[in-house]
Amino acid sequence: MGLVHSIYMMEQESVREIIQATHWPRIAGATALGVLALFLLVATASELRSYGYIGSGISPTNTITVSGEGKVFAVPDTAEFTYTVQDTEKDVQSAQDAVSKAGNDILAYLKTQGIADADVQTTDYSVNPQYSYQQAVCPSTPVVNGVNSSSAYCPPGKQTLTGYQASETVSVKVRDTSKAGGLLSAVGSKGATQVSGLSFIVADEKALEAQARGKAIDDARAQAQVLASQLGVTLVRVVGYNEGGGPIYYAKASGVMSMDAASAPAPIAPDIATGQSTITSDVNVTYEIR
Numbered sequence: 539m540g541l542v543h544s545i546y547m548m549e550q551e552s553v554r555e556i557i558q559a560t561h562w563p564r565i566a567g568a569t570a571l572g573v574l575a576l577f578l579l580v581a582t583a584s585e586l587r588s589y590g591y592i593g594s595g596i597s598p599t600n601t602i603t604v605s606g607e608g609k610v611f612a613v614p615d616t617a618e619f620t621y622t623v624q625d626t627e628k629d630v631q632s633a634q635d636a637v638s639k640a641g642n643d644i645l646a647y648l649k650t651q652g653i654a655d656a657d658v659q660t661t662d663y664s665v666n667p668q669y670s671y672q673q674a675v676c677p678s679t680p681v682v683n684g685v686n687s688s689s690a691y692c693p694p695g696k697q698t699l700t701g702y703q704a705s706e707t708v709s710v711k712v713r714d715t716s717k718a719g720g721l722l723s724a725v726g727s728k729g730a731t732q733v734s735g736l737s738f739i740v741a742d743e744k745a746l747e748a749q750a751r752g753k754a755i756d757d758a759r760a761q762a763q764v765l766a767s768q769l770g771v772t773l774v775r776v777v778g779y780n781e782g783g784g785p786i787y788y789a790k791a792s793g794v795m796s797m798d799a800a801s802a803p804a805p806i807a808p809d810i811a812t813g814q815s816t817i818t819s820d821v822n823v824t825y826e827i828r
Contacts, residue, residue, distance in 0.1 A: 597777070598774075598777055598826040600771075600826065600827050600828060601777060601778070601824050601825060601826055601827060602762065602765060602766070602769075602771075602824070602825055602827055603778065603822060603823070603824040603825075604758045604761040604762045604765060604822070604823055604825070605758060605761075605820065605821070605822050605823075606753075606754040606755060606756070606757035606758025606759070606761065606820070606821045606822075606823065607753075607754050607757055607818070607819070607820050607821075608749075608750040608751060608752065608753025608754030608755075608756070608757060608818070608819045608821075609750060609753065609816055609817065609818050609819075610746045610749045610750045610753070610816070610817045611814055611815070611816055611817075612740050612746055612814070612815050612817065613812060613814060613815070614715065614738035614739055614740055614812045614813070614814075614815050615713070615715060615740060615741055616711060616712065616713055616715065616738065616739050616740070616741045617711075617712040617715045617718040617736065617737070617738055617739075617810070617812070618709065618710065618711050618712070618735070618736070618737050618738075618739065619709070619710055619712075619718070619721075619722060619733060619734065619735050619736040619737075620661065620707055620708065620709045620710070620733070620734055620735045621644070621707070621708055621710070621725050621726075621730040621732065621733045621734075622705060622706065622707045622708075622730060622731055622732040622733075622734075623637050623640045623641050623644070623705070623706050623708075623729055623730055623731060624637065624703060624704070624705045624706075624731045624732075625637050625640070625703070625704055626668055626701050626702065626703040626704075627701055627702060627704075628701045628702075629701070629702060630665055630702045630704070633665060633701070633702045633703060633704035634665065634704045636704070637704040637705065637706050639729075640728070640729030640730070641706055641708070641729070643728050643729055644708075644725055644728050644729060644730060645658065647724060647725070647728055648710065648721070648725075651717060651720075651721060651724075652713075652714070652717075653710060653711075653712065653721075657710065657711035657712070657713070658708060658709075658710055658711075659708065659709050660706060660707070660708050661707050661708065661709050662705070662706070662707040663705070663706045663707075664704070664705050665702055665703070665704045665705075666702065666703050666705075667699055667701075667702055667703075668699070668700050668701045668702060668703050669697050669698060669699055669700060670697070670698050670700045671695055671696070671697050671698075672695055672696045672697075672698065673695045674692065674693040674694060674695050674696065676692035676693075709735075710725075713741070715738065715810070715812050718736065718810045719810040722736065722810075736810070738812045738813065738815070739815070740815050740817070743817070746815075746817040747817055747819065749817075750817045750818060750819035751781065751819040751821065753819070754781070754819040754820060754821040755821055755823065758821055758822075758823040759823070762823065762825050766825075766827060769827075771827040771828065772827060772828055773825045773826075773827060774825065774826040774827060774828055775825070775826050776823060776824070776825055776826075777824050777825065777826045778822075778823070778824030779821065779822070779823050779824070780821070780822050781819060781820060781821040781822070782819075782820045782821075
């Protein structure tokens with residue numbers, strides 16, 4: 539208010555000087571003073587309103603913090619596994635052709651089982667040379683004056699290129715978990731040299747996480763109300779929040795199936811137990827109290 543008053547007095551004095559210097563009519567001078575007074579009145583009101591916000595951003599000093607936990611249980615609705623197709627031939631092209639043929643047969647079968655293209659992804663593809671190593675035969679160590687001589691030379695072994703191994707690894711997502719066992723067996727019988735990494739997930743995990751979070755917040759609120767009652771205080775508002783936790787999956791089926799695709803008969807489809815998934819959420823909530 540002191541600053542506004544000073545400005546007001548300075549502006550009035552300036553207007554008076556202008557009137558005296560230029561000999562304005564009194565009515566013009568009065569009009570100028572009126573406009574200036576209105577301007578300063580608005581500025582003063584704005585300054586007064588700003589006082590109402592001073593201190594509003596200060597963090598509360600009286601608080602309590604409580605933890606809450608929420609859990610949601612669900613049966614997994616999606617299975618995931620990987621399979622690998624490998625073949626070794628004398629040249630690169632032959633190895634790639636063999637892997638492509640077996641891989642295409644498996645993909646065609648998966649489509650007949652309702653597996654969408656978007657649920658099949660190649661995660662690794664490689665072609666590596668294969669070598670055989672032959673240890674050289676060292677000559678007999680000569681005997682000089684009844685003592686073995688160390689001057690005999692033993693040549694190094696020989697490494698020979700024998701062919702090339704092509705390998706492709708593919709991940710598959712199965713939306714109908716009841717088909718998982720049959721698919722594992724069929725993929726192996728159609729050329730896969732290894733089937734592994736079977737796991738179960740819940741497709742709409744975000745919805746379950748939201749449910750678990752809501753339960754955790756409710757748990758924290760209930761604990762805060764009990765604590766406030768015991769302390770003889772009142773909860774005012776939430777001034778702090780953070781959360782942790784995440785999905786924990788309990789799946790009863792896992793392991794690796796290795797097979798010789800060229801000679802092994804189609805294995806019996808295994809019984810797959812999906813188990814139960816637990817989605818957890820842990821939160822910490824800070825309340826202002828009075």
